[in-house]
Amino acid sequence: MRKIWFATGNPGKLKEVQEKFSKYGIVVEQLIAPYPEIQADTLAEVVESGLSWLWGEHGKPVIIDDSGLFIDSQKGFPGVYSAYVHKTLGCQGIIQLMKGASDMKANFQCCAGYMNEDGDVTLAVGRVDGTIILEMRGDGGFGYDPIFVPAGHDRTFAEMSLEEKNKLSHRARAFEMLAEKLELNRNDAP
């Protein structure tokens, strides 16, 4: 069995990722290691920098992820800073901002990254497209879930069950792709 570490403080995320990777014969252990997130334009830059830092500190093969909401008419805002913007403006701030917009398209993205023992990086980006609505709906989920309706659906992420959301979500897709890439890399290895 291969073993890798997932640097997260979130037990729910850990469990989701453990289940996904176990299908590929990979055991995922939690690494409690807060790492600095840099200011950057893309999730990939934040993840790569975090991986380098963790590798320097711990020297273990590790995975991390970063997510954001990207609104088309706002040049991708709040993007990489989605957590900070949610803490300050909240969903109501985004609604106020979007009252002035005609294009409501947005997408959630998650970048999941892995650095192996040699310092090689593998990245995978999961994305779910949808629209912003001008009222909060639903009690589930967190963050911007109450104002985001994924394309092809008429309910917000916050109106879906956790299982339903996890099937659609950007994070699920990112980790699924990452697990597939790691499996492929392993088969490529001599």
Add this chain to the structure above:
Amino acid sequence: MRKIWFATGNPGKLKEVQEKFSKYGIVVEQLIAPYPEIQADTLAEVVESGLSWLWGEHGKPVIIDDSGLFIDSQKGFPGVYSAYVHKTLGCQGIIQLMKGASDMKANFQCCAGYMNEDGDVTLAVGRVDGTIILEMRGDGGFGYDPIFVPAGHDRTFAEMSLEEKNKLSHRARAFEMLAEKLELNRNDAP
């Protein structure tokens, strides 16, 4: 003559700081060294982290600074991420956001920091209070200057001459205080 380095790519800022420090017999040279800015709640954290990084890379006594606009009714947003928010939402986005607000109070802050040869940090924070207005006024300045009226004035920063703004500004105050602190430290030294 003491000599220290200022990590900036901005010739205008360099000149302003050189003039200020020359009064204290300190020569300021430019250091072209982009450093990572971390995601954090305060300017001080960003500056301290940048100084540590530069010290590790260059080992020279160096000053850096970071600024932001903090809006009371928006829990300090855009704060540490003011540059990114200006690039995406711009002044018009802030105006749209503030249409829903009754309290227009805001302040500009600049944190200037210095790390000496021994790795000791000196920080100074300059602040100018004022209000946000719901229209852009003036052609001067940059960033949020057209929507910020400093307290005790009736014109925006963008309606003032550079000399006038530099006398009031958060950055001028931060570097003035930093220069004074460095001078005091020097006199304290055995």
